[in-house]
Amino acid sequence: MRQSFDEHTDPSFGSRHLPLIRKAMAEQGLDGFLVPHEDEHQNEYLPEANDRLAWATGFTGSAGAAVILKDKAAVFVDGRYTLQVRDQVDQSLFELRDLVDVGVAAYLEGAAGKGQAIGFDPRLHSPDALERLRAAAARAGAELKPVQTNPLDQAWGADRPAQPQAPVVPHPLAYAGEDSASKRARVGQSLAEAGAESAVITAPSSIAWLFNIRGGDVIRSPLPLGQAVLNADGTARLFLDPAKTTAELPAWLGNQVTLEPPEALPAALAELKGRRVLVDPSQSSAWYSDALTQAGAGVVRGLDPCALPRACKNPVEIEGARNAHRRDGAALTRFLHWLATEAQTSLPDEMQIVSRLEAFREATGALKDLSFDTIAGAGPNGAIVHYRPTRRQIRRTEPGSLLLVDSGAQYLDGTTDVTRTVAIGEPTAEMRQRYTLVLKGHLALGRVRFPSGTTGPSLDALARAPLWAAGLDYDHGTGHGVGSYLGVHEGPQRIAKVMNNVALRPGMIVSNEPGYYKTGAYGIRIENLQYVTEPAEIEGGERPMLGFEVLTLAPYDRRLIDEFALTDEERGQVNAYHARVLDEIGAELEPALLTWLEEACAPL
């Protein structure tokens, strides 16, 4: 079993660890210290050894921060985690604050004292974030002070888990579709457009993509933690812990790439003196810009040059995604069959549900990892958007309830992410009405055609309009990018209310996941992955239009669809999708299951 239902922190973390951190702060003459969630790699998921926020406070969410002063401290989380933080953090030690509305900067401005020195680890903060914090501290008459040694790391000491050292292996061309030399050549050429001669690459997913390598340093994604310097001519220096490099790696990387230990990085940055060097301030901490500036290099701020090429999957990656989704869809279909039959009377709990789904995926023989911990939200737990079942919170399914299951898998040929909501017993009329509204938005975002240059936020309202018309909405984005055997959340494109000026381009994989959540009652989300198709002519039209092709293959729960609330176009779209599911998944199933799938996919 890959997924655990245990929690690795508890609310005593604060009372046990805060004094140690404050002692280390005092030794460095610091009146305060900033603890962001981000680690040295600015990645969404952290190895346990780098989850400093969790160790200091007990809070394990995927975003947040803490400020530790001599006599008080605060934890900052966003709306997704307001319930969780209360369970995990000792509120006699930490004030709980809103990460977004009030924010760290505002707290600092109010709480820091005149003349105080507030420490920060420059390896952990993006330059943009630091600028805001520095200004806030200045308004309070305090000063931000970079530390050489992180006092939290000092306090953590021997208890701290070792840095991950998962082996880094080649990612074969049969899955990558383009060799590293070609990638380095075209990304190298693109540097000139940004006005740069070299680039510092620190995003683990960019390292993995650019060199066609995969690692395992971060749970749920095959990422190698490392750094690279890429030059305009396609040559590169790759910095990886030698303990992680496998024997075959040097030959795989070729003679245009030097493989070096992390200790060589500072000197390598210093050698960039006099060159214009691209750094992504959202991916690379202030330490990189500072080191380059000190070395006399010209820092050019810009988007990670691997981000767009990585996001636009090539035909081999798309074919891999199709295969991965067919495999994953068959496993999911077996799971949905179990839910629709045996589970209707055995009424399993969330742990049993998660285990059963994992077993079906494991049985494919191709599962490398989950792409994230499965969310199985029974009844009211389904309404907690970022729910993860733990022993303390799990619920059993009940008749007349909904079960929301959001899950995904990492396969060598692709990463999946799918949500289905199913009825346990007889759903209420309200459940069906709301499921159908969510489905209408999901279908609208699935069938839309759009011209080149269209961004994700331009399409977001298509998925929400049916809910809006009924006085409903959901408080999360509609779609995120997904990697190819890489991170399940991947930029730079995004479909959300929040502004994002990245146009959707052919080959980008995005999720399509509107939802509806009734607090204390149930949650609904329907999620497919879909990729952006090449601009194509439309009969009778004048301009070629991009569109989406759905990758995910698994039936919607027809018991939750109010077919009379669908337009002819929507009904036709559901029927065509179900026919495709039956066609592609049916071939992999034994007769009993096939009969069930035929019923599940019969035309509305």
Added chain:
Amino acid sequence: MRQSFDEHTDPSFGSRHLPLIRKAMAEQGLDGFLVPHEDEHQNEYLPEANDRLAWATGFTGSAGAAVILKDKAAVFVDGRYTLQVRDQVDQSLFELRDLVDVGVAAYLEGAAGKGQAIGFDPRLHSPDALERLRAAAARAGAELKPVQTNPLDQAWGADRPAQPQAPVVPHPLAYAGEDSASKRARVGQSLAEAGAESAVITAPSSIAWLFNIRGGDVIRSPLPLGQAVLNADGTARLFLDPAKTTAELPAWLGNQVTLEPPEALPAALAELKGRRVLVDPSQSSAWYSDALTQAGAGVVRGLDPCALPRACKNPVEIEGARNAHRRDGAALTRFLHWLATEAQTSLPDEMQIVSRLEAFREATGALKDLSFDTIAGAGPNGAIVHYRPTRRQIRRTEPGSLLLVDSGAQYLDGTTDVTRTVAIGEPTAEMRQRYTLVLKGHLALGRVRFPSGTTGPSLDALARAPLWAAGLDYDHGTGHGVGSYLGVHEGPQRIAKVMNNVALRPGMIVSNEPGYYKTGAYGIRIENLQYVTEPAEIEGGERPMLGFEVLTLAPYDRRLIDEFALTDEERGQVNAYHARVLDEIGAELEPALLTWLEEACAPL
């Protein structure tokens, strides 16, 4: 007749005026000079005395620029004006360039020589635009040099029309709905949020709104050209040419506002020494920031503090808009009746069409001005998005064609802007199919409900999706803000593909105007004005939702609607709108017209 079909420039302007400008440049030691379309007031429409670009080049579009060097020159226009510029500008003198893709900066970088001095008038350029131009000149080794006296103005000399001096009159409370003291108090209070103690207001529409005054310095909008300094306590200094101030003005402005001549402005800015002063860099030229900085004031860049309060109409303004649209709708209905009957056989030309519509509006007795020159595009002329009929280009209507009429009026109680497309003779199946697609988008944007915080660009795709699905699109925005007896194009909100982070707020008036244009054949546009309604509960829903209420009242041409292509919801929406038109406009019409309107508004 208010509208003229004459052109006030011709292609000989270049050969007659360029030598004069170059002579004045040489006297100032300049190797080049930048000529933006914008004038001192950064307003969309210019008084003829300030249309320097037209005088220098012959080009009369509403956006553009020119660069005049010693031995060559270029004119820059956007996609709307690529045809028009070829007719108006002597291409042996001016290279024609794309304003957007290549742009002035790129031209400057390529064309300016090392060590050259390129002059610019700091009163005419926004600080943002200047920064880009300065950087481009620097890359070419040239230098931008501010001029004290504009060499183009010197060259223009005695031929230049006088600055407009239309009287500035009070805008009564019965139309404004809030007195100036109240507006000044709340805008003054808002300055603190932006971190400022005073603001320099230069946008003519903000001057008009803040002081409840109207002028006539700019054609088609009742704007007074002037400047103001507003302080946090609501006191203000208003700078207006004494020749424009009417006797009643000082009393109307009250004792918290001093009325001063424009010559007093530089000293007034100098007196702001030591204060933090808000300046909108998109509305106020670099001259203001420079003057304030030199005076020792702290320049705070931010949105014009009047922009949002002006955009959100109060109940009196909304009631005025309703009255204006009922009056205007009756005039338009008389015009549409004429088009649907007599004009079907008399086949008038565009001038006759424009004149007839103006006569119907004039007959209301309340017309203060057109809100812009009426666009009457017959057949292929309808496909030219920014078409204005001139003697040289006008066409006669023909059987089997479409006529696009985009027009509006200025009334004391409101500004209108409406487009209807009507069939002359029998429309083709393609015309009906495309009209219906445009209508579907227009209806979707009319009926959408949305939560607080939603921006215009988030809703843009709703109006385009039906066209996109057919491989069609239109190359203009979907909606612009509209003033209350002010500019017909008013920010800060906008519904368009282009990013804009201003949320739609209750009381904002926006246009809803999707279109389709078949070059060389016909154009379709359907435009209503609609205002944003207060958040309201929806039965069975959980969150209050904003929405739109349509202001414009005039029937759509049912001969162009393919009712079988409409959903039940769309058909119901058209029928409900037509019932409202009949109800509100019918009461103002004589029996024969009422009978026609009843047919035009009968349920589909």
